[in-house]
Amino acid sequence: MITTDPVPGVPCWIDLGTPDVPAAAAFYSAVLGWTYEPMPGDVGESTDGEEMEGGMFKRDGRTVAGLGKLTEEGARSAWMIYYNVADADAATRAVEAAGGTVRVPPRDLGEWGRMAQFNDSLGGQFAVWQPGTDAGIELVDKPGSLSWTELYTTDADVARKFYSEVFGWWYSEVPLPGDAGAYALVTPAGLPAERMQGGIMAMPKEYLSLNGGTPYWHPVFDVEDCDAAVARVTANGGTVQMPPEDAEDVGRLSVCVDPSGADFVVLKPVAR
Known part of the structure; x- marks a missing residue:
């Protein structure tokens, strides 16, 4: 279960990089019932002073995600998942020691916090957030919000070792049907199993075509009705x-792709 507790190693923020911000805002508002609020000009500036296009998604008045213009040349539209850390610089050193690479070095985002983005040792992209005045998303594990995070990777054992070294995660396994191996359930360091927050699953490269065969994380969003949500996706x-x-x-769950190619999952939990 994901919560908004600022515990190291837990998902605390997600944002979408897209080539068409207005189109993405309209899509997710229709599919997940989100409200999009553009950033004011003075807030929506990068560290070099250039204005950035983007804003926040909200549900029931609480922030559930961020949205920004995709500016990295050659990059695909995708969701980025940020994990809470006490020290973004220390996390960067841990990533490098574990065999990962730095995409965006640690940098301050005003008084709100400090962030950095990485590739894990197999190429999967993720990020960290060191909170300042902003702890991150305000609504989770409710309809229309983040309820799980999931990594599709080419080698689950390597991925598990990497994230354990960086975040101290521990794992339990659930067998997959047939000969598909096991699904690794992720729980933050020092927390009980009921706080598990995500999963890691090995897949052949040909199953990772969305990302050219490279591993990737995606978010799972809680919905009240999976089939109805999928109908809204296609509509x-x-x-x-x-x-x-x-x-x-x-x-009941489904893997979906938005009009710009970013993947996500919609899930109606069995508890409802």
Whole structure:
């Protein structure tokens, strides 16, 4: 279960980089019931003083995600997941020691906090957030908000070792159907199993075509009705990678792709 507690190693922020901010704002508002609020000009400035296009998604008045213009040449539109850390610089050293690389070195974002972005040892992208006045997203584990994070990777053992060294995560396993191996459930260091927050699953490169065969993280969003959410995805220009299906003791879920190619999962938990 993901919470908003500022505990090291837990997801605390997500944002979407997209080539078309207004289109993405309209899509996610229609699919997940979000409200988009553009950033004021003085807040929406990069460290070099240039104005950035973007803003915040809210649900029931609380922030659930960020949205920004994709500016990295050759990059695909994708969700970035940020994990809470006490020290972004120390996290950067841990990433490098574990075999990862730095995409964006640690930098301050005003008084709100300090961030950095990385590639793990197999190429999966993720980020860290050292809170200042802003601890991150304000609504989780409720309809229309983040409820899980998931890594598709080419080598689950290597990925597990990397993130354990960086964040201290511990894992439990759930067998997958057939000969598909096991799904590793992620729990933050020092927390009980009921605080598990995500999963790691190995897949052949050909199954990672969205990212050219490179591992990637994606968010899972809680919804009240999986099939209805998928209908809204397709009605608003998105596509479906995996149609809705029931997962035992988990719920009904579907893997979706927005009109710009960013993937995400919608899940109606089995508890509802």
